[in-house]
Amino acid sequence: xxxxxxxxxxxxxxxxxxxxxxxxxxxxxxxxxxxxxxxxxxxxxxxxxxxxxxxxxxxxxxxxxxxxxxxxxxxxxxxxxxxxxxxxxxxxxxxxxxxxxxxxxxxxxxxx
Numbered sequence: 001x002x003x004x005x006x007x008x009x010x011x012x013x014x015x016x017x018x019x020x021x022x023x024x025x026x027x028x029x030x031x032x033x034x035x036x037x038x039x040x041x042x043x044x045x046x047x048x049x050x051x052x053x054x055x056x057x058x059x060x061x062x063x064x065x066x067x068x069x070x071x072x073x074x075x076x077x078x079x080x081x082x083x084x085x086x087x088x089x090x091x092x093x094x095x096x097x098x099x100x101x102x103x104x105x106x107x108x109x110x111x112x
Contacts, residue, residue: 033058038070049106055094064097064105065090082108 017025037058040046048071051059059067068079083090086104088097097105 030058030061034062041067041070042072044072049109052094052097052102052106052109055097060093060095062094063090064088064092064094067094 037046037051037056041048041051048067051067064083065076065079068074068082069076080090086101086108088101088105
């Protein structure tokens with residue numbers, strides 16, 4: 001009887017994890033990593049210009065609006081004005097920016 005129980009438990013352990021559970025696990029990892037990154041940006045530990053130029057894995061699908069608003073004292077209005085001045089959409093994803101768009105955005109964010 002123990003042999004049957006062991007064989008049964010081995011077959012459960014060797015089953016692949018369902019795709020929807022893998023997706024949930026990845027989404028949770030991304031969510032937690034983004035939250036930590038946003039806290040670092042808000043506290044000034046990490047420069048937003050560095051995040052824009054390097055585009056870490058957790059920010060690839062993040063919108064520009066969400067990223068910019070993670071800065072201290074940056075709300076919806078300030079974010080909209082900046083993005084409108086450089087001709088970018090609030091809903092544009094960080095990973096889809098061209099090199100020229102990245103440099104344009106970074107130049108607007110650096111203090112003059």
